Amino acid sequence: MANRRDTSWVGTLLAALLALLCVVPLVLLVVRGAVDGLGPFRTVLAAESTGAALTKSLLLGTLSGVVAVAVALPAAWFSQVTDMPGARVFRVLLVLPLAVPSYVSGFVVMAAFAHNGWLHGLLRPFGFEDAPDVYSLWGVVLALTWAYPLALLQIQAALSRTDPAMWGAARTLGAGPWRAFADVVLPALRAPMATGGLLVGLYAIGDFGAVSLLRFESLSYLVYLRHKSLFARAEVVPLSLLLAVVALVLVVIVLVVGGRTARGARTLDVHRAWPTIELGRWRWVAFAFCATLVLVFVGLPLGVVGYWLTRGLRLGAELRMPWDDAAHSAILGGVSALILVVAAIGPALAHRFGRVGGARALRTLTFVGYALPGIVVALSMVSFVVRWVEPLYQTFGLLVIAYVIRFTPLALGTLEDGLQRVGTGLMDAARTLGASRARATLTVILPSAAPAIGAAALGVFIAVVKELPAALILGPLEYDTLSTRIWTLTEDAFYALAAVPIFMMLGVALIGLIAGRRLSR
Amino acid sequence: MTQPPTLAVDARGLTIAWGRTPVVHDVSFDVRAGEVVALLGESGSGKTTILRALAGLHRIAAGTLSIGAQTVDAPGSRTWAPPEKRSVGVVFQDYALFPHLSVAKNIAYGAADRSEVDTLLGRVGLDGYGPRKVTELSGGEQQRVAVARVLAQRPRVVLLDEPFSNLNRSLRQQLRDDTVGVIRATGAAAVLVTHDPEEALACADRVAILRDGRLLQLDTPEHVYRQPSCVAAAHATGDAFVVPVDADGRSALGPLQTTGDGGFAVIRPEQIMLSTEGNGVVASVTRSAFVGPVVQVTIEIGDQTVRALHTGSFAAGSVVHARVDGTCHRVEAPC
Numbered sequence: 132m133a134n135r136r137d138t139s140w141v142g143t144l145l146a147a148l149l150a151l152l153c154v155v156p157l158v159l160l161v162v163r164g165a166v167d168g169l170g171p172f173r174t175v176l177a178a179e180s181t182g183a184a185l186t187k188s189l190l191l192g193t194l195s196g197v198v199a200v201a202v203a204l205p206a207a208w209f210s211q212v213t214d215m216p217g218a219r220v221f222r223v224l225l226v227l228p229l230a231v232p233s234y235v236s237g238f239v240v241m242a243a244f245a246h247n248g249w250l251h252g253l254l255r256p257f258g259f260e261d262a263p264d265v266y267s268l269w270g271v272v273l274a275l276t277w278a279y280p281l282a283l284l285q286i287q288a289a290l291s292r293t294d295p296a297m298w299g300a301a302r303t304l305g306a307g308p309w310r311a312f313a314d315v316v317l318p319a320l321r322a323p324m325a326t327g328g329l330l331v332g333l334y335a336i337g338d339f340g341a342v343s344l345l346r347f348e349s350l351s352y353l354v355y356l357r358h359k360s361l362f363a364r365a366e367v368v369p370l371s372l373l374l375a376v377v378a379l380v381l382v383v384i385v386l387v388v389g390g391r392t393a394r395g396a397r398t399l400d401v402h403r404a405w406p407t408i409e410l411g412r413w414r415w416v417a418f419a420f421c422a423t424l425v426l427v428f429v430g431l432p433l434g435v436v437g438y439w440l441t442r443g444l445r446l447g448a449e450l451r452m453p454w455d456d457a458a459h460s461a462i463l464g465g466v467s468a469l470i471l472v473v474a475a476i477g478p479a480l481a482h483r484f485g486r487v488g489g490a491r492a493l494r495t496l497t498f499v500g501y502a503l504p505g506i507v508v509a510l511s512m513v514s515f516v517v518r519w520v521e522p523l524y525q526t527f528g529l530l531v532i533a534y535v536i537r538f539t540p541l542a543l544g545t546l547e548d549g550l551q552r553v554g555t556g557l558m559d560a561a562r563t564l565g566a567s568r569a570r571a572t573l574t575v576i577l578p579s580a581a582p583a584i585g586a587a588a589l590g591v592f593i594a595v596v597k598e599l600p601a602a603l604i605l606g607p608l609e610y611d612t613l614s615t616r617i618w619t620l621t622e623d624a625f626y627a628l629a630a631v632p633i634f635m636m637l638g639v640a641l642i643g644l645i646a647g648r649r650l651s652r
Numbered sequence: 653m654t655q656p657p658t659l660a661v662d663a664r665g666l667t668i669a670w671g672r673t674p675v676v677h678d679v680s681f682d683v684r685a686g687e688v689v690a691l692l693g694e695s696g697s698g699k700t701t702i703l704r705a706l707a708g709l710h711r712i713a714a715g716t717l718s719i720g721a722q723t724v725d726a727p728g729s730r731t732w733a734p735p736e737k738r739s740v741g742v743v744f745q746d747y748a749l750f751p752h753l754s755v756a757k758n759i760a761y762g763a764a765d766r767s768e769v770d771t772l773l774g775r776v777g778l779d780g781y782g783p784r785k786v787t788e789l790s791g792g793e794q795q796r797v798a799v800a801r802v803l804a805q806r807p808r809v810v811l812l813d814e815p816f817s818n819l820n821r822s823l824r825q826q827l828r829d830d831t832v833g834v835i836r837a838t839g840a841a842a843v844l845v846t847h848d849p850e851e852a853l854a855c856a857d858r859v860a861i862l863r864d865g866r867l868l869q870l871d872t873p874e875h876v877y878r879q880p881s882c883v884a885a886a887h888a889t890g891d892a893f894v895v896p897v898d899a900d901g902r903s904a905l906g907p908l909q910t911t912g913d914g915g916f917a918v919i920r921p922e923q924i925m926l927s928t929e930g931n932g933v934v935a936s937v938t939r940s941a942f943v944g945p946v947v948q949v950t951i952e953i954g955d956q957t958v959r960a961l962h963t964g965s966f967a968a969g970s971v972v973h974a975r976v977d978g979t980c981h982r983v984e985a986p987c
Contacts, residue, residue, distance in 0.1 A: 554746065554748060556744050556746055556748035557748050557750060559707070559709050559735070559742070559744070559748065560742065560744055560748035560749075560750070561750075561761070561762075562708070562709070562734070562735035562736055563707050563708070563709070563735045563736070563738075563740060563741060563742040563762075563811075564736075564741070564761050564762025564801065564802075564805055565736045565762040565805060566736055566761075566762070567734070567736055568734075574761075575750050575752075575761075578750075578752040578753075579750065579751055579752050581752070
């Protein structure tokens, strides 16, 4: 601990600037909205499409959250504490769907389950003429179920914080395994389940990739359509603000529930290993459940992409390696990662080793930034820039600025998490060994924080490479990235051509995810 | 005329606060050159806070703190030296070794003379450990590295923050003796923070007993044990019974030989002699517990319950004769 009476003013200033950066999109929208006056707001509020889109967004968020938790709870329990065959491997495999961006899972749903898709092709010889309509709520919910690891990670973390002695106590007090699970495990998991479900809901409500490909007119797709239309552009700002408000309400609920977890749960500081719970015959049921998840959410994307690739090649399609797109993605990712790590390391160190004034308020601001949907960030910049700084529109610089704003919470969060593993005692030790604060930071703290810095840089890089709406809306003309290329080709139903960039994307995202987990250990 | 020995630490009227809450109140003590002083107390007694203030990791709210001839913290005269400008070294409770550096580089980090690293490794019994990663070492080995790292800076004062509490019991005593021996050999003074009375009494030249941020007593191990300044100080160094005693030495446990002033006498368990017949007051045995070298016998005398140490055990309910051997120190009732 540093001296508690010292507030680091430099650290506080840096942290405040960075936290304020996170809410810039909201400010831009409010400024533009104020200038435009009440007219567009009245139009939006009066339009039938607004209510319909809001309903669809809320329905989508709720269903996605519930489905994700229903999938994640058994998966977390089986892989974390039971003798299910391969439990250890599943702990990694079950998280991998997180690497699949929603426009790719949207692609998979279309290419695998739509009319004339892969499954339809398999079943047609048996007389199935009509495939179910995937351009629907259930199609989008399915595509967004790829986000279930967000809930899984919450539940896994809560399980490892829960005192396993409670399980033993319940069993020795005469409860069978089902009753013990229901009586002592489930209550401890209630808050993380809620948080996990809310995070998935937030992801679903802010999603652009899947809803746009599956033409599901939720708020985030409607606002994009308005942006594209010639006559209704004025509605973009009010609709963006509405979407932002919905997301913020969810964030407030997440913060309240999260706070309750921290206070209410009987959690451990020291990690105590759970005993391996024997499932008996059920272990193969558990195995089948988890294997199915991995097959559907990791195997299926790879399989479907491979299917369309070989089918395209057989029909004589020309294979074009999207090196330019990949280079654009890599440059954007690299530049954003570099800027963000440099900008965030100071505040992150100040939070960990010093005392930052108003730290809790700053954290809340950052979380608000995390919650803002990508499409809202992108459109807020457009609405501001086209009105006041026109030359910046569709430039590389503006896109990087958007990424820095959008992923500041990610960079800061990853760094702070990583720094938690650097003992504050190290700073004290270096100081008493004769090092000044600056030398201690350079020679001890930064080297010890190298994994955290690496994880943050990698996390931002992968996030930028996967990001779609900003690249689509703000990117320079003729400056396609892997993500915009995949989206455009899929939207135009060139599945075979989309296959190669998707392979690249999945390769980068999977390697990034696994490497990131390794760095954070 | 000889010079008085210089003081390694001189603390006058230390008051230390966490935020606005004072946790150490007006504590004064000194540590002479080459001396080992233990700060003994429960958690919350302020002992670690004092250590952090000595190290420069926490500022004092009032008082004066000097290390050697240097005044390092005096809020009154706006004097403050940061940790790196003080001649102190700290062995932290969790050792705080730098995980990205080898054993040798950890020791060299603050070293006055880098060529000494190998010598120091030898002195703490870790010959040839230089290139190893600190994360691969056992707890005892890490502790030795932490000691070597501190000695390499040649500090005037070594501060030890519960450095043995994370170690196995079997390892603890050996390492404790080694560590204190190595530090004494360098001529540095040491301040040992501990909650273990045995550790404090065995290692230190003088023991400071702290409770609730106040210094109760500072004296040699024998004095703090045999002549506690108050009831709380007596309890801090081990099992003790406090019985009322009149001016002529009469008590519920028979006549006592006493020193000091006050209406109560402190009796240690090993002073209570039990026998089946002969002299002494009559007591009934409630329990005998075999604790290894001796048997802990709980007896009742009137409404007093005391524990005595004896070589054999007595059946519960049997009647014994008890008398108090040696001198007891008188204290006032409250502290």
